[in-house]
Amino acid sequence: MSFDNQVVLVTGAASQIGIGCHAARRFAELGARVAICDTDAEGLAQTRKAIESRGGQAKSYTLSVADTSAVDAMVAELEETWGSVDVLVNNAGIARTAPFTEMTDEQLNQTMDVNFGGTVRCSRAVAPGMIRRNSGVILSVSSIEGHAWGWPAHGHYCASKGAIEGLTRALAVELGPHCIRVNAVAPGLIWTAQSTDPVNSVGPDGLEKLTAAVPLRRVARPEEMAEFLATLASPAAGYMTGQTVVFDGGITLGELTPLLT
């Protein structure tokens, strides 16, 4: 796999144990010039340093994917200086606990605006350049919670991820004639800051317990997601578009026997 001469933009790449940071680093190892954005300036600087210290090229943008003008300005700057955005990875996302009957409009709007709105904004910003060049890949990170499962007290999160999957299908049809592939990945349990947060997700103990329901009996590492995203962006997946691929060690198969022990 090689991404030589390609520009890859990864959103939400600041968390050092996150999927975005590992994806950015992996694309850089594979030869891409990598642009990263996040609200966390300090983390972004760390990711950028990790890429540059291994000989890679990186640009970083401190912004929220909920900010249309900041996203548009980032993509305009990238197109002007690096000439293109060849691959977009819509990874930035938040999960916040909000029991349904108590969920405020603010909580609803924030989750929809970052997870789904961010995916819309970044895809919309890169699409014209991809259309001009008749080439491009858009990948978005959904979740099994938006694909097959339900997650109590996370209705807004599940809905935001389901919306990403609908958008993925629509964009695949609209942009396919311009040779732009659009796909999503629905991860299961990945060991990151999000999943190890015991307040807004299951936490480390919850992750350990849940491995009993995973046929592969383990949680995935963010590096594994990064490798899979790179594979989906590569010509190995060159005839695939409009799909959401489940990456979950089999947990959504719903193996029930662990409940008997």
Ligand SMILES: NC(=O)c1ccc[n+]([C@@H]2O[C@H](COP(=O)([O-])OP(=O)(O)OC[C@H]3O[C@@H](n4cnc5c(N)ncnc54)[C@H](O)[C@@H]3O)[C@@H](O)[C@H]2O)c1
């Ligand atoms: N970890 C899992 O088990 C799991 C499972 C399914 C889906 N996901 C999804 O994977 C993606 C990556 O999550 P992660 O697990 O690596 O979590 P993470 O919290 O480690 O990483 C998310 C990153 O997004 C950034 N971010 C948050 N809001 C942002 C905004 N408004 N603008 C720009 N950046 C923003 C954060 O600062 C952070 O760096 C998310 O979309 C998440 O919903 C994760």
